[in-house]
Amino acid sequence: MRYVYFTHQNKRVLGVRTGEGVKILGEETLESLLARGVNLSSYGKEAHGEVVTPDEQSYLPLLTRPGKIICVGLNYADHTKESPYAQPEYPTVFPRFNSSLLAHNQPIILPELSDTLDYEGELAVVLKSGGRYISQQHALDCVAGYALFNDASVREYQFLTPQWTVGKNFDETGAFGPDLVTADELPPGARGLQLETRVNGQTVQSANTDDMLFDVATLISTLSQAITLEAGDVIVTGTPAGVGFGMNPKRYLKAGDIVEVSVEQVGTLRNSVALEK
Template identity: 60%
Template sequence: MRYISFEKSGKTLLGVRDSGGGIRTLGEFTLEALLADGVDLQQFAAQHTGGAIEAEEGVKLLPPLRRPTKILCVGLNFKDHSAESNFAQPDYPTMFLRLHTSLVAHQQPIVRPRISDSLDYEGEIAVVLGKGGRHIAKRDALSHVAGYALFNDASVREYQFKTPQWTIGKNFDGTGAFGPELVTADELPPGAKGLLLETRLNGKVVQSANTDDMVFDVETLISVLSEAVTLEAGDVIVAGTPSGIGWARNPKLLMRHGDVCEVSVAGLGVLRNPIVDEAAA
């Protein structure tokens, strides 16, 4: 099941993709509310019928979840990326937080801030939790996953490295691309393992890796995080990027106005975003 969040005619709506690529509307619901209520997403889609939208004219796509309870991001989760970033590979997940105010949807612009020319791409998978808890055993962790989406953890490197904490460089408005849809966990291999993850900038592949190459797999991340944090339905875990980032290249390859960045994973589709300069004040 592929859930899509969108606006049409002034209403915030939830729908599912049909086999032909159109949208079957479910009503004025949000994934945040459904997950918080413990709703089975497959049953919900089967029980709610609405109009069909065959052409997306007048549809404004939204991130699958607009206000996730938490956005927990994992750094240095691919060994080659740790090496290119001149970090020793950590033996514990490197965590930082994103804010919902940084999120943008599929086809919506990622915004290059006017105060810095260091906007970089990071293609990743996002894990959306359907239920939470503390001290979740690794063997049970995947039962807590509602589904997966794509994420571009676009980073303002100049600000990321102004301090030892990366948070500010990861939270500029309009830099966290999330979508295009929430794909329920049954549509993918357990833990989204064995899938090709690629990032393309202006059509050229700049990152390519297999999700099997993650140092900490999805179930490990859920289990380890839950040792410290009460996880909740609607939490999003952004699981890390592979090597190939623009900041590590010589010369650096940074995103600029007019560029188009795409992140793809088999089964999750393509997350596509143009890059635009922030408007002058």
């Protein structure tokens, strides 16, 4: 099943894609369904609702207030080589906040404070369950599905301190969507899928999810050693080489640019870039 969250007739509604369009399931959010333990794979098939064609500008972030958004840095060795960091032996994690999220086809905002806005195409994991000390063997049982994420970063502020949090949390820089693809529709752990990022049609990032140093099961298991994971939490799994910061000369985003993040079998997340008003 492929879930989308969008505005229809002035209401925020959840839907699933069908061959004819998008079937509206109602106003209950993904967060609520996951908290209730609903099986998303069967729920979308069995529910009845009107089938519509969403306006391309009507999409909303898949989850607007996830309990936790945990991002993973330096999870592709080629990206680490273009960064100022040594390759870590333990996942590099930092938080994203709900206030930074935006949807498919909404503009990523270039802030007034800096001209160092950069793209990072990534695969996101949405959990349906969690806990502490989850084994790698059972970690994938916690996955509801997968989505796309652009962890757009204001590099100047990311590198002001040893912690990256500020530069990763400017308002309207975390693009999330458009579809949540349930885990049963993808290979286990979303392995073997091609990830690409394009800026104005030019491919700037290209890698395979097999290239992740810490795969999805390892990330879930490792994070759960310290943090109680919960249904509705999001893990953003890292970006490969090709970011603007790593280019010579550096190639940061400017107003009017179009950024597309694609993962094979998941879809494409598309956002323009606009100046802060």
